[in-house]
Amino acid sequence: MAESQTQVKERAREVVSRLKREYPNSTCSLNYSSKHELLVATILSAQCTDERVNKTTSALFKKYKSPQDFAYANPDELSQDIRSCGYHNQKARSIQGASLRISEDYRGNVPDSLSELVKLPGVGRKTANCVLGECFGKPAVVIDTHMVRLMNLLGFTTTRKPEKIERELMEIFNQEDWVMLTHMIIDHGRAVCIARRPQCRNCVLSDLCPAANVH
Numbered sequence: 439m440a441e442s443q444t445q446v447k448e449r450a451r452e453v454v455s456r457l458k459r460e461y462p463n464s465t466c467s468l469n470y471s472s473k474h475e476l477l478v479a480t481i482l483s484a485q486c487t488d489e490r491v492n493k494t495t496s497a498l499f500k501k502y503k504s505p506q507d508f509a510y511a512n513p514d515e516l517s518q519d520i521r522s523c524g525y526h527n528q529k530a531r532s533i534q535g536a537s538l539r540i541s542e543d544y545r546g547n548v549p550d551s552l553s554e555l556v557k558l559p560g561v562g563r564k565t566a567n568c569v570l571g572e573c574f575g576k577p578a579v580v581i582d583t584h585m586v587r588l589m590n591l592l593g594f595t596t597t598r599k600p601e602k603i604e605r606e607l608m609e610i611f612n613q614e615d616w617v618m619l620t621h622m623i624i625d626h627g628r629a630v631c632i633a634r635r636p637q638c639r640n641c642v643l644s645d646l647c648p649a650a651n652v653h
């Protein structure tokens with residue numbers, strides 16, 4: 439029998455509570471020291487590991503210290519500086535375009551609303567929500583590949599469309615858990631519910647997960 443919405447919400451609460459016990463220190467794994475640096479790091483993280491991004495940004499953020507430094511940099515040089523993250527030409531264009539808008543339209547300050555953030559060149563909902571949740575303390579659900587995969591396995595959605603998943607999860611999970619949920623799901627996706635070889639036998643969510651394979 440299909441779960442009622444109340445049952446889904448109860449299961450969601452239990453999932454969060456168990457994940458909190460498993461990953462009490464779960465946090466954003468990208469290194470940054472300002473809102474703009476997180477924006478840049480998140481743009482770089484598309485199709486790239488956070489570890490690789492952190493290696494790149496440790497030198498990058500010493501060389502480019504402000505939105506203006508990125509905005510008025512030599513495009514070819516910036517592109518080379520982020521080459522190791524992949525899609526470097528496209529990412530350099532996004533970083534420069536967003537930095538230019540932030541410098542010229544927002545006096546160097548990253549805007550604090552979803553509608554303004556997603557209008558910045560190269561900034562999608564994932565990057566925008568990441569910045570809103572991390573830097574502005576606003577309730578935001580970040581949908582990355584781990585969230586898409588695990589939320590489908592856990593039966594909290596049946597779509598792979600990030601925006602739809604975001605809306606559905608906002609109905610199911612408590613608002614105060616939204617930011618932490620993404621971090622914990624990413625940790626769980628890396629440690630236990632690994633793509634193509636989930637370790638269901640060692641998973642604290644196995645009795646709550648319709649996709650559990652414990653036989």
Ligand code: SF4
Nearest residue numbers: 631636638641647650
């Ligand atoms: S029970 Fe298995 S499929 Fe479900 S979340 Fe845990 S590891 Fe992933």
